[in-house]
Amino acid sequence: SAVISQKPSRDICQRGTSLTIQCQVDSQVTMMFWYRQQPGQSLTLIATANQGSEATYESGFVIDKFPISRPNLTFSTLTVSNMSPEDSSIYLCSVEVAGKGYTFGSGTRLTVV
């Protein structure tokens, strides 16, 4: 299966600022996804990162708050914009490799103060 490198692994940010999270995969993949996991909760899909076009967002998530880039088949970024304490969560990148299922990065633990 694919190996995902996600950076940073954790960060503490001031409210009102933005943080960009990077996801690098060791092989070309078609499907890349971004999830949020709030403290003690399950994973919620934020969006599907589409290569060469705008991401597809789930209900409750908007591009202005969570802009996503996907310049190629191995890399994507998620930005958490104008952060508030409610954005404190773990953000996870996931990829689907055909025939091999879905793999997750180790996540970015974000604390907004």
Place this chain on the structure above:
Amino acid sequence: GESVGLHLPTLSVQEGDNSIINCAYSNSASDYFIWYKQESGKGPQFIIDIRSNMDKRQGQRVTVLLNKTVKHLSLQIAATQPGDSAVYFCAAVSGNTGKLIFGQGTTLQVKP
């Protein structure tokens, strides 16, 4: 909308006993199901999967059962060990979207 749910938030078992974690899903178009294990500070780790054309699949100490009639799946862990202590999630994919939707999670506690 589509939902995936687990029956119990916490399951406590004695070391050596078998564990059964249950999950229900709502979307009849779901055709691929995965169980994940998540330890503290880590991302979800793949345990076992099953496609909708099967009703049972076995791995090493784990078995997944799928009942499409009642939209239910379960994860069975044989001879549960302390290292099995974690949060377990079921997740479902519907073929026409490719999106993986997670259930709420069950915390498995293994008592020595």
